[in-house]
Amino acid sequence: MANKGYKFRLYPTPEQEKYLARCFGCSRFVYNHFLRLITDAYAESKKHLKYTDTAKLLTLLKKNEQYSWLAEVNSQSLQQTLKDLESAFIRFFKKLGSFPVFKKKRNCQSFRIPQHWSITPDGMLKLPKMQPIKMVQHREMEGMPSSVTISKTPTGKYYASILVEYNSHEAPLNGGKIGADLGLKDFLITSEGKKYPNPRFYKRALKRLKRLQRSLSRKVKGSNNRNKQRLLVAKAHEKVANQRLDMQHKLSLQLTCENQVVAVEELHTLGMVKNHKLAQAISDASWGQFLTMLEYKGKLYGCEIRKLDRFFPSSKRCSKCGYIHENLTLYIREWTCPECDTHHDRDINASTNILIFSAPQIRQELPESTPKEPVVRQGHQGGYSLGLGSCAALSPQ
Ligand SMILES: [Zn+2]
Known part of the structure; x- marks a missing residue:
């Protein structure tokens, strides 16, 4: 069995966008909160917190009134975020990646739903705790879907990346x-x-990127023009x-x-x-x-x-x-x-x-x-x- 991903564009309603923003926000909060906690715990006691530890702490955190809003979103996505954080640390320890960094609001946003989601007969994407979202499924999927990752690009496009388990094809036995x-x-x-x-796509686009970036740095922080310019930069990237x-x-x-x-x-x-x-x-x-x-x-x-x-x-x-x-x-x-x-x-x-x-x-x-x-x-x-x-x-x- 092999895994394969399909990526489809999503078109949420303004209402759904608001809820998705909350999901992205909670996932980002959990990631950053526990990244800090793991780093601090290690600095203090040289002890590395594992997923089992952070998952327990997350349950406690949700009981705290100050963080009760975490309960508004799918709890499995938050656990998944902790697993992703753990994988980031494992990659770092194996020297395959750099030290995990805090997630920023303006970068690509995402959260993953490991189960309890489906595609409705009319091709909409049904996620826990919300109405089905319009999805353009531009190709047929082969295999058994397992998890879905919802993401939003800095340019404001929404996507669903669906992971499927799949019986691999045999290549022609040409011995190549x-x-x-x-x-x-x-x-x-x-x-x-x-x-x-x-x-060298980046190098080719560099002149334009630099010009856009320069223009961005001249715009007043928090202004509408700055936001528009930021979108242009993101689109170029x-x-x-x-x-x-x-x-x-x-x-x-x-x-x-x-x-x-x-x-x-x-x-x-x-x-x-x-x-x-x-x-x-x-x-x-x-x-x-x-x-x-x-x-x-x-x-x-x-x-x-x-x-x-x-x-x-x-x-x-x-x-x-x-x-x-x-x-x-x-x-x-x-x-x-x-x-x-x-x-x-x-x-x-x-x-x-x-x-x-x-x-x-x-x-x-x-x-x-x-x-x-x-x-x-x-x-x-x-x-x-x-x-x-x-x-x-x-x-x-
Ligand atoms: Zn020779």
């Missing part, structure tokens, strides 16, 4: 295996030699995010549908973003989002996604004979192997290595040939052991 290297100049390079350029999503959905779908195995390098984006020169370009590429898509689409279409250890000399190793080119600098885009005379394109060679090293038996047989520490240092100075496209493309422009 592919290695893929993620980069900045080219977004993705396959071991078959195909290169998909990196569209939304457009960039949508363009990126569209590109990544198409590419990940193509890779998972056409192949049986896709091998990629596991990326340590968080560490790389600390290099501030690269940070913007890396965030703009959004590899993390792309890998998530690959993984769930892999499950859907029966394509195995092999994630490779972060550090092994994928660029420096000749994919034909195994020779390690120690002096391969970032500027060398093509090289000829002195051992076997093969001419390599740097990125295609890296993708081929990724595919070779992803084979399960090879990973067991060659543990010592994948040195961890030294390669981290060498290759990581610019985050380039990952074959991050050409350095020339990154130098200040």
